[in-house]
Amino acid sequence: MKPNSNLCHCGTPKPFTDCCTLYLDNNQTAPTAEALMRSRYTAYTLQRENYLMATWHPSTRPTALGLAEDASTKWLGLEVKRHEQQDTDHAIVEFVARYKVNGRVHRLHEVSRFVREDGQWFYVDGDTN
Ligand SMILES: [Zn+2]
Numbered sequence: 589m590k591p592n593s594n595l596c597h598c599g600t601p602k603p604f605t606d607c608c609t610l611y612l613d614n615n616q617t618a619p620t621a622e623a624l625m626r627s628r629y630t631a632y633t634l635q636r637e638n639y640l641m642a643t644w645h646p647s648t649r650p651t652a653l654g655l656a657e658d659a660s661t662k663w664l665g666l667e668v669k670r671h672e673q674q675d676t677d678h679a680i681v682e683f684v685a686r687y688k689v690n691g692r693v694h695r696l697h698e699v700s701r702f703v704r705e706d707g708q709w710f711y712v713d714g715d716t717n
Contacts, residue, residue: 597633598626599666612639617709621679621702622671624709629685633663645703645710662688670699677704 596607608630610616611623618624624643631639635655644650663685670682678701685696700714 596626597630597663597666599629599668600626604630612636617707618643620671621673621704621709622668622681624702624711625681625683625700626666626668628711629663629666629683632685635659643709643711645705645712648711648713660689664688664693678702679704679709 594603596602596604596609598608600607608627611618611627612631612634618627628640628643631637631643632655637653637655640653640655641649665686667684668681669684670680672680672682674680680699680701682699683697685698687694687696696716698714698716701712702709703712704710
């Protein structure tokens with residue numbers, strides 16, 4: 589498939605203006621853990637560290653991500669495998685993200701945990717395999 593720059597980076601067949609930019613730029617709250625996960629992937633592709641920090645649960649949030657220093661990473665695509673709502677405020681999202689560093693393609697397969705507090709979803713942590 590040929591990448592279309594008008595389509596959102598997160599892999600949905602929606603234009604960017606109707607997708608992750610709502611959460612990244614328009615202060616809308618992601619309605620599901622999957623929507624938050626997709627918007628966080630898009631934030632990685634755009635090196636939007638502030639957004640990644642703001643959507644990371646304070647209990648597990650790193651002090652910095654250093655995305656600007658890591659500019660050699662090129663994100664290639666996201667595939668959401670599973671979205672499991674465990675109860676009202678807890679969910680799991682399994683995904684595969686592909687990226688390239690120095691010409692080599694890598695695959696990140698992660699099962700991520702999300703929690704909702706005061707109506708907002710946060711990334712907590714994840715298991716990679
Ligand atoms: Zn999107």
